[in-house]
Amino acid sequence: MEALIEEPGTADTTWESRLEAKALIPGTSTGVAFKLWVGGLLLVLLVGIVAYVNQYNNGLYVTGMRDRISWGIYIAAFVFFAGISMAGTLMSAILRITRATWRTPITRVAEAITVMGLITAGVFVIVDMGQPLRLYQMYLNGNWQSPLMWDMMAITVYLTSSVVYLLVPMIPDLAFFRDRLPGRVPHVQSWMYGTLSFGWIENPPQRRALAKAVAILTVLIIPVAVSVHTVLSFVFSTTVRVSWNSTSFGFFFVAGAIFSGVAVLIIVFAIVRRRYHLEEYITERQFTYLGYLLAAMSMIMIYTNATEFITKGFKASDDDLFAFRELFATKFAPLFWFYFFGGLVLPVLIVAFKRTRTITGLVVASSFAVVAMFIERYFIVVAGMSVPLMPYEPSSYMPTATEWAIVAGGFALFMLFLTLFTRLFPIVAIWEMKEEHETRVEVAP
Amino acid sequence: MNRQQKSIQQRTAHGLVGSLILLLTLIAALLGLAGRVDAAAEIEVDAPSESTVGEVVQISATVTDGGTPVADAVVTVSRQAEIGGKSGFVELDSGTTDEAGVVQLEFVQYAAPSDAEALQVELQGPKGVDAATKFEMKVIDGPQQVTASSGADVGIINKYWLIAVLCLVWFFVIAATVQLLVISRASDGSTHSNRLIPYFMVGFVLFTGLGMFYVVLTQPTMHANLAPNEAFDRVPTAYVGEIYPYQGLGGDPADRPDDLTGEVLYVQAGCVSCHGINANGSMGGELDNDVLDDTEEFTEAVREGPDDMPAFADNLLTQAEIDRIIEFLHETRTSDAP
């Protein structure tokens, strides 16, 4: 069984055995730091759950939302996590289609982020609902005219296909775990590897089926991913609120989603690389390329914002002016300018100079970008709603402790999912890397 | 379209409005006594016997005064209507007579509350109505006059586009998922993997996909004007104020019917506001069976009002009423008991 993956006549056995050993580390090792980290996340998650139970019992009264600003940080978090989910699978699919070889070590984690991000986004939709137990009504009495229904459909398709897309290319690696790990891990864990590898023995029919599934999904997942975020923007732009009344919202949301997604990827890769000693496979090369992508998306964001603000500001309807004043000068000004300079301009500058284009520099840039994108989602939702519709005093919104606790719980849930995934599943695509290594070795001499 | 022309004269011949003419003559005579010049004015109406909703109705009226036509007289046509308990005449059109004393009036027929409509043609004198002729017109239901221009009614844009997109997408998702099954079945059984799991996964994906189709295909139509009315289940209306009129604390027993149930009394007298719907207590205490069983002590508490509770003397609640409240609370508490 040991020689299952090792093809006879492979040139570089030391390279392979090193890769295999590295890949097996997460599955077997647990340290005190890991336990503390998971414990901490569980604690935050528990606080979030307690806050939610409180909200469920008392109604949404415990939040800062009221009739005039009826969506708040939950919807912002929903858009944010859906955005994060965008980058992973889209990146992995685009790079797979274009056969960019540098992607192989990073695709698995990117795909995992997609699934985790989508699940967390779904959690926030339910958290925001006044009657969460009636979710089944979406099926029983669903109204297909509603943008929210399109959203649910797009997210369902995306989640289903992302799970399959995560699972299918992982089968050979799970089979590898299944063969190597018995006895070294709990019984449940090895049962899981056995089940999820679907009896993979790498015979030709299986390889053909795998290639077919990957090919279908790679092509499918790109339009689906784009549609998810476009439709998500429709939830806002199909209403008649001035700040949301924009035809470019779909594009804007997709760009923002890729931007924040890439930033999260960089951060997660940096952590995984350090934690599981994958320096040999996730190299500066991957980070540099991701950094370029980050800078490019950042510039697209600046461009989109500019077109949006200039076209609206030129016509300057009263409501637009009110929204601009709030955004640029008064209520949301600190948030907006942090977003603009800290979240969009700074990452471009960091990537632009060779001296700062290091892994540390990129992680700093990404952290700024992630925070800024969360803020951007926040002020898109809240500033859009704070423009008065009728002659009344503009209302204000401030998230309450309950909301903060639930949002923190959501972040903890996302990180916990990701931590457990990296701990339990093969985080580098071993077989793809081997294939790629082989071709490289063949071509090189 | 039946548009038989019938004049009032013909109707008179049938003895339909003979008494009305008599009345008009009487009024004219009275007005003539008052010395009015046009006191004997008469309106002769030529109107269709029936009309259809949505169509234009044309009426011609001739005003005569002792046989001579009256020119430049203002004539209006109005219809009798009733809404929200208020009834009266609503003007539909008005016009001025020519030298022959004839005026043409026209209006669009709107929906009528019943299958006939009462109309009235009046001659407007300087001091109000000088003469009036009443007649009825049968109203045939026509197309709805006020229709919604809903955002969804674009004809070629319908749900089948969405179905097509869903078909395309889910075909690929399912095709990819089925490969899991293929991989599983191509295994030689040398590994210990559960063979049912892939079937389960394919089934789950199928179920989710079909769920989407179910949603689109069974969607309810929300615009009443786009769909038959059967799409709606109307709920009988409850008149809250009629069933449970709140009369403040107690209220005068003489003003109440004698047969009010304990439940209504419990609400009307205001007990519920402090003791809660199931007498679980909030501001006031819980009225559990221990409290209720001792009827005498309970009555005394109601009469005297311990602590902050208001006292209900027998001019507010009679003894029989208190007994009924106790009876109701007993039932509620028993049915709620675990």
Place this chain on the structure above:
Amino acid sequence: MIVDLRHCDGCQSQGTAPQCTLATIEGHLLPEPMEWIEVYESPLEGGGTQFVPTPCQQCQNPPCVNVCPVAATFSAPEGVVLIDQDRCIGCRMCMAACPYDRRFFNWGSPPVPPEALLADYSMEHQVQAKVGTVTKCDFCVDMVRAGSLPHCVAGCPQGAIYYGDLEEDLATNGKTLVSFKDFTTNNNAYRLKEELGTHPRVWYIPGHGEAVGRDPHTTGRMPTKWPWIERAKGAVTWKR
């Protein structure tokens, strides 16, 4: 519905909060801070203000109905937009979509009079309010069917609010009957935010209370007060 703004002085002359709002609160047992018909004070171009009583506009092309994912809000056959609180999932998409700010969310359990707690719920008379669902003016079709006028129409001391049936081309303020068509045309009636294409069923006749002797420069109206006192355990009020 036609609101004759020439007759609306925001109940300044009555020395009370707008009585249409008060009557609606009493009649529908509305919890604080719901004003299903709210009297906004809106500035006039040449200085001074006008009062605009604003109920749900009952649009013919309602944005709220289009966006509801579960069809809990719908256009009834009479044309009225209603909400089924037994189906509403509380996503508040309709509140984001409504351009008139006429939808209210039951954020918590507010204090209500005891009779509200025992009432049978109906979509046409949304008592009692269900926590976590959206609610709004229901145009009192049930009352008109039974032969009385809506609370706001009956409550208006100046007869400024007309209620009627477009199909019958008829409206009344409880004192006179008018032809809807002629009354709106002859008085240059307009609708709120007509450019949005929502086709509201509430028309306004421009004015600032001049017919009842209001000076447009006398601004301000009495704030609305809710008569319900906090009695039930855990009852809460909130601001809009």
